[in-house]
Amino acid sequence: MSKLNKDVLFLIFEELKEDSKSLFSCLMVNRIWCETVIPILWKNPWCYNINYHNKNSLYFVITSYLSDDVRKSLIRKKILLPPILHQPILFDYLSFCRNFDIDILNAIISIGNSDLHNQSFLQQEIYNLFMRKCPELKYLNISSIKHQIFYFPEAKARLESLCELKCNTSIDSSYFYGLASICQNIQSLNIINKIMKVNHGRSL
Incomplete structure (x- = not known):
């Protein structure tokens, strides 16, 4: 289930890839969110x-x-x-x-x-x-x-x-x-x- 959640999070965060303010905020939520957002920010x-x-x-x-x-x-x-x-x-x-x-x-x-x-x-x-x-x-x-x-x-x-x-x-x-x-x-x-x-x- 956690794998599915991470995949879903990735798809959601991908939609925010041009919204740096929101992505930077997501980094602070928890480890899973951080691990999911970092590859998008650094792409x-x-x-x-x-x-x-x-x-x-x-x-x-x-x-x-x-x-x-x-x-x-x-x-x-x-x-x-x-x-x-x-x-x-x-x-x-x-x-x-x-x-x-x-x-x-x-x-x-x-x-x-x-x-x-x-x-x-x-x-x-x-x-x-x-x-x-x-x-x-x-x-x-x-x-x-x-x-x-x-x-x-x-x-x-x-x-x-x-x-x-x-x-x-x-x-x-x-x-x-x-x-x-x-x-x-x-x-x-x-x-x-x-x-x-x-x-x-x-x-x-």
Whole structure:
């Protein structure tokens, strides 16, 4: 009966997936509700109406997955990282993620260090982390990407399931060539025009 109840709860919470306030409230009810809501919240953790620049909790959760060697390297660059946890986190949050939004992730990463050069190091490590931890990706926003993620070891397995891609006209064409060799199932392509040319018409 408890299994049935959890399945029913999941269907109900799925209907609330765009209502972050209600979902966050459901987390506090009991353990079953919490266990059911977490995968829904983390399926697309970038879609909620919150200020991601100030979401230290998200930054700490994501960076807690970094290996000790990577942490040591980043700390030497004066990048802020949370202390090492002596017990595992309650959920494998990144394993629920199916959406990868570079714009928002970069905003979260900026919490670690204000220096753009150091942010680039952290971006590379965290992008690679997502490629390893996310079982499959359905949505990818590369509008502000600076790293060729399709070269990461796990990229092919994660990106071949991609259904929706968001990008802009300022992105170097090499990114599209790289993704085209992997992503064969894209159904939706959202291109934002960043190169605005004013057409003054023809003079007579």
